[in-house]
Amino acid sequence: xxxxxxxxxxxxxxxxxxxxxxCAYSNSASDxxxxxxxxxxxxxxxxxxxxxxxxKRQGQRVTVLLNKTVKHLSLQIAATQxxxxxxxxxxxxxxxxxGLTFGKGTHLIIQP
Amino acid sequence: GAGVxxxxxxxxxxxxxxxxxxxxxxxxxxxxxWYRQSLGQGLxxxxxxxxxxxxxxxxLPSDRFSAERTGGSVSTLTIQRTQQEDSAVYLCASSLxxxxxTQYFGPGTRLLVL
Numbered sequence: 001x002x003x004x005x006x007x008x009x010x011x012x013x014x015x016x017x018x019x020x021x022x023c024a025y026s027n028s029a030s031d032x033x034x035x036x037x038x039x040x041x042x043x044x045x046x047x048x049x050x051x052x053x054x055x056k057r058q059g060q061r062v063t064v065l066l067n068k069t070v071k072h073l074s075l076q077i078a079a080t081q082x083x084x085x086x087x088x089x090x091x092x093x094x095x096x097x098x099g100l101t102f103g104k105g106t107h108l109i110i111q112p
Numbered sequence: 113g114a115g116v117x118x119x120x121x122x123x124x125x126x127x128x129x130x131x132x133x134x135x136x137x138x139x140x141x142x143x144x145x146w147y148r149q150s151l152g153q154g155l156x157x158x159x160x161x162x163x164x165x166x167x168x169x170x171x172l173p174s175d176r177f178s179a180e181r182t183g184g185s186v187s188t189l190t191i192q193r194t195q196q197e198d199s200a201v202y203l204c205a206s207s208l209x210x211x212x213x214t215q216y217f218g219p220g221t222r223l224l225v226l
Contacts, residue, residue, distance in 0.1 A: 034214070043116075043203055043217035044155070089154055098168045099145055099157030100215065 012109040019077040021106045023090035026071060030092040034100065035064060035075045037086045044089060047075070077108075085110045114139070116218035118204050124224045125194055133189045133221045137206030144187050145215060146179060149201040158202075161187060162209075194225045 013019045025033070031052045036044035050057045050064045050073075057064050063076040073090055087107050091100040117136045125131050137144045142163045147155040160168040161181040172178075176194075181187040191198055201222050205215035 036217075041219075043219045046214060046216060049214055091155075098160035098162075099147070099171060100155070101157065102147075102154035104152075104154045 009104070010107045010109065012111055013080050014111050015080060015082060017080055019075075019080045019084070019108060021075045021077075021088050021090075021108065023073040023075075023103055024071060025073060025090075025092050027092070027094050028068075028071070029095040031095050032093040033064070033066060033073050034091050034093075035062075036089045036091065037084075038089060038105070039086045047088075080108075080110055082110050082112075084108060116204055116206055116216055118202075118218040118221050120221060121219065122222045122224075124226065126226055127196060128193055130190065130192045131194055131223065133191075133202050133223070135187045135189070135204030135218060137185065137187070137204070138216060140208070141206035141216075142184065142209050143207040143215075144181060145205045145207075146187070146189050147203045147205065148173075149203055149220070151200070155203060158189070191223075194223075196225050199223055199225045 011021060034049040035047040037047050038044045048057060048059045048062050048064045050066050055066050061078045065074045077084055085108060087105040089102050089105045091102045093100055116138055119134045123131055144161045146158040148158055149155045157171040159172055159179050164184045176192045179187060179189045189202060201220040203217050203220045205217045207215045
């Protein structure tokens with residue numbers, strides 16, 4: 001069915017390494033994609049977003065890549081820090097829709 | 113400035129009771145969204161308001177769920193005759209306007225139905 005899904009439920013990385021969190025989507029009508037970070041007991045925190053007319057966007061220590069050919073989205077976090085430990089959600093907005101459709105999330109664990 | 117606020121932060125209720133959850137969006141944001149997050153799951157879209165327009169109710173799971181928005185600002189999500197499966201975190205988000213996609217979330221209300 002149509003969904004935004006994640007390849008891995010848990011990702012463990014060494015502190016200082018780069019992290020890559022992947023996401024697949026199935027709806028070719030999706031025109032907007034967004035990544036959120038959610039720490040335990042808190043609401044999702046906006047990280048970065050990208051429109052479907054772009055294939056890359058950079059923020060502070062984060063980069064989002066969009067491959068529309070294979071319907072794949074990734075979040076890259078450079079020089080991962082302990083404060084990056086959280087669950088990361090990708091979400092998309094399907095053309096004409098109002099709400100976002102979320103994946104189940106990837107738990108990023110930082111090893112010292 | 114202040115972010116999205118929600119109250120109460122936690123709510124425990126008995127099966128069959130009604131509950132009201134409140135959301136105060138970011139000042140100046142005309143679009144408001146409600147989502148539900150079950151334990152260990154992603155967010156499920158429930159309802160959307162744009163200003164004072166009639167809401168998009170397409171995501172509401174049953175007719176026990178309703179929401180209103182007064183004066184284009186504060187919103188209340190009401191769940192009537194609560195069931196145990198309604199236990200979840202209810203999250204509110206706002207964005208500057210429809211078509212401005214970045215949604216900013218509040219801390220959520222954790223609802224437990226006994």
